[in-house]
Amino acid sequence: MKVTVVGAGAVGATCADNIARAALCEEVVLLDIKEGLAEGKALDITQTATLLGFDTKITGSSNDYSKTAGSQVVVITSGIPRKPGMTREELIGTNAGIVQTVAQNILQYSPDAIIVVISNPMDTMTYLALQSTGLPKNRIIGMGGILDSARFKCYLSAALNCSPADLNALVIGGHGDTTMIPLIRYATWNSVPVTQFLSANQQQQVVSDTMVGGATLTKLIGTSAWYAPGAAGAALVKSILRNEQRLFSCCVHLDGEYGEKDLCLGVPVTIGKNGWEKIIDYRLNETEQAQFAKSAEAVRSMNAVLQTLS
Ligand SMILES: NC(=O)c1ccc[n+]([C@@H]2O[C@H](COP(=O)([O-])OP(=O)(O)OC[C@H]3O[C@@H](n4cnc5c(N)ncnc54)[C@H](O)[C@@H]3O)[C@@H](O)[C@H]2O)c1
Numbered sequence: 380m381k382v383t384v385v386g387a388g389a390v391g392a393t394c395a396d397n398i399a400r401a402a403l404c405e406e407v408v409l410l411d412i413k414e415g416l417a418e419g420k421a422l423d424i425t426q427t428a429t430l431l432g433f434d435t436k437i438t439g440s441s442n443d444y445s446k447t448a449g450s451q452v453v454v455i456t457s458g459i460p461r462k463p464g465m466t467r468e469e470l471i472g473t474n475a476g477i478v479q480t481v482a483q484n485i486l487q488y489s490p491d492a493i494i495v496v497i498s499n500p501m502d503t504m505t506y507l508a509l510q511s512t513g514l515p516k517n518r519i520i521g522m523g524g525i526l527d528s529a530r531f532k533c534y535l536s537a538a539l540n541c542s543p544a545d546l547n548a549l550v551i552g553g554h555g556d557t558t559m560i561p562l563i564r565y566a567t568w569n570s571v572p573v574t575q576f577l578s579a580n581q582q583q584q585v586v587s588d589t590m591v592g593g594a595t596l597t598k599l600i601g602t603s604a605w606y607a608p609g610a611a612g613a614a615l616v617k618s619i620l621r622n623e624q625r626l627f628s629c630c631v632h633l634d635g636e637y638g639e640k641d642l643c644l645g646v647p648v649t650i651g652k653n654g655w656e657k658i659i660d661y662r663l664n665e666t667e668q669a670q671f672a673k674s675a676e677a678v679r680s681m682n683a684v685l686q687t688l689s
């Protein structure tokens with residue numbers, strides 16, 4: 380089995396590294412437009428193999444898509460990241476062209492691939508990938524909710540002083556500072572709702588910290604995060620390749636589910652060998668449904684911006 384990661388920058392290289400270390404497939408191809416970058420990072424990761432004990436082959440490619448031929452899964456991370464003070468949405472002008480070109484190039488050599496979109500603004504880039512390739516909707520998955528849910532669990536574990544491994548929590552909606560919806564009502568600590576242990580103020584703090592989780596890191600680092608995003612991308616790839624049927628929050632095309640259609644947005648879905656397989660209805664209450672509708676409205680207006688780009 381073969382996985383391609385497009386973009387050998389911070390997120391792409393970390394994602395490829397995680398996939399290789401976990402030996403999820405025989406070969407990982409890392410591709411970047413910048414001459415030498417993907418080859419160099421692939422060689423560097425390869426040199427960790429004897430230290431870390433894996434034998435996955437890692438191939439680097441400077442924009443030669445023939446090396447990606449026959450990939451089962453392709454992860455798109457190519458594009459610019461935001462700087463402190465920016466929103467993800469501001470990246471659309473540069474990243475839309477990159478994502479569209481990359482998706483088309485990929486399909487020339489891997490017509491059956493499942494495509495995972497990470498580049499921002501991720502909800503709109505997922506929609507663009509779907510519209511521009513015309514692939515069956517189950518084969519295009521946007522990664523954002525897995526990362527946001529991991530951050531949600533981190534903030535919850537700090538508030539509860541408990542192990543994040545004992546927490547179950549999901550963030551749905553858009554992958555944006557104001558569009559994501561951490562579902563605190565459904566978050567549990569070993570099956571007990573966390574709302575039993577946290578005050579209303581504490582709950583609100585966890586929710587708002589989660590929503591600006593990416594911006595907090597961007598401010599600290601000077602560019603956006605990569606360790607957790609790369610690991611989240613690899614977790615998604617693992618569930619596809621191993622047909623795990625994990626229930627993740629992913630950005631997928633909605634056709635009436637959660638009251639929305641003709642856009643891609645984060646909802647709970649099962650992930651397996653066919654890509655995303657089933658959307659699970661979490662029965663949102665009135666407040667949550669209103670938040671979801673608002674999130675959809677914001678993402679829909681970003682999608683409309685695509686029409687204005689040349
Ligand atoms: N969805 C998420 O949860 C999430 C998380 C983190 C980052 N991101 C996004 O992922 C993207 C990458 O972030 P990063 O930190 O890795 O950035 P980065 O600048 O480190 O890497 C991006 C890479 O893309 C390459 N690239 C640009 N155009 C290309 C093309 N046409 N073909 C192939 N490669 C191309 C660049 O040369 C660069 O190496 C950004 O848009 C960022 O906002 C999304």
Ligand SMILES: O=C(O)C[C@H](O)C(=O)O
Pocket residue numbers: 460461467499526554592593594596597603604608
């Ligand atoms: O915050 C960003 O711009 C990158 C990414 O979407 C993240 O959440 O880390």
